[in-house]
Amino acid sequence: MRASQEVRGEKQRTSEIHISGAEGLYTVSEMQRILREYIERALHHPKGKPDTILLTLEEVRQEPLTISTLPLSTVISDSPSEAKKISGNMLRALRISEKALKTAFAVLQKGNMRGAALISADKGMRLEHDRRRGVRVSRLGIAKPALRILSPRLARLGINTDTVKEALTLASKVASCSGVRAELCISDDPQYTTGYVASNLFGYVRIPTLKRSGRKIGGRVFFIREGSDIDRIIQYLERTPVLVDRIGPCKGIQRAEEILDSHHL
Numbered sequence: 093m094r095a096s097q098e099v100r101g102e103k104q105r106t107s108e109i110h111i112s113g114a115e116g117l118y119t120v121s122e123m124q125r126i127l128r129e130y131i132e133r134a135l136h137h138p139k140g141k142p143d144t145i146l147l148t149l150e151e152v153r154q155e156p157l158t159i160s161t162l163p164l165s166t167v168i169s170d171s172p173s174e175a176k177k178i179s180g181n182m183l184r185a186l187r188i189s190e191k192a193l194k195t196a197f198a199v200l201q202k203g204n205m206r207g208a209a210l211i212s213a214d215k216g217m218r219l220e221h222d223r224r225r226g227v228r229v230s231r232l233g234i235a236k237p238a239l240r241i242l243s244p245r246l247a248r249l250g251i252n253t254d255t256v257k258e259a260l261t262l263a264s265k266v267a268s269c270s271g272v273r274a275e276l277c278i279s280d281d282p283q284y285t286t287g288y289v290a291s292n293l294f295g296y297v298r299i300p301t302l303k304r305s306g307r308k309i310g311g312r313v314f315f316i317r318e319g320s321d322i323d324r325i326i327q328y329l330e331r332t333p334v335l336v337d338r339i340g341p342c343k344g345i346q347r348a349e350e351i352l353d354s355h356h357l
């Protein structure tokens with residue numbers, strides 16, 4: 093699903109605001125329910141009312157690859173400046189250069205992308221072919237038995253929401269793509285201020301107050317190892333069906349240093 097709104101700017105020029113998007117792997121019997129849910133989501137998004145909602149349904153013939161969710165944890169962070177410092181330190185520990193961090197935060201500050209920016213981990217270059225759209229991770233889902241394990245684990249932590257489950261599924265698919273070293277995400281929902289850094293090394297680390305409440309900025313950045321085959325990465329993220337069928341550990345609140353120190357780099 094893709095929902096957008098056309099706005100008129102200076103000199104009557106029109107531009108498009110991305111309101112909401114969603115995708116998943118479902119059986120035919122789930123289709124009608126999911127479509128209703130997606131339409132509801134598009135119509136009641138905090139970013140505003142869309143004037144266009146596009147729904148695409150495609151048969152997927154390829155057997156999905158199966159993966160586990162990344163280990164989940166949440167760090168303590170009380171302000172956007174502390175959260176930015178924590179995410180920056182975590183990404184530096186993952187060998188993301190200062191240049192790449194600068195490009196990434198500029199992308200997130202600008203917002204209004206439908207997909208993710210691909211940024212080379214060392215040189216900090218934008219690598220995706222369409223910079224306005226970005227790369228949209230699609231063909232991903234979570235198997236029902238895995239969801240039945242995940243939901244109570246998240247409920248014990250007070251975070252059993254669609255937002256967390258969908259983001260964890262997406263981050264786990266992204267981390268399973270060879271060539272992606274790390275991901276940084278800030279939601280563009282003005283009310284949702286918790287962002288995350290995801291990587292195979294540290295897992296899916298939720299970082300509260302990564303932006304100030306009420307702001308529409310946000311987006312996703314995937315940091316790419318230098319010399320990777322970009323077309324192969326995009327093909328995997330957008331087209332290869334991937335299903336979560338195993339659940340990694342779901343830990344509670346931790347100090348950022350604990351997470352960094354628990355790994356010998």
Ligand code: AMP
Nearest residue numbers: 205206207208227228229279280311312
């Ligand atoms: P959300 O987490 O839905 O608030 O999305 C925040 C931002 O992440 C969006 O504005 C997009 O730039 C990006 N995004 C959302 N969904 C995807 C996706 N499936 N693939 C890539 N980027 C996404």
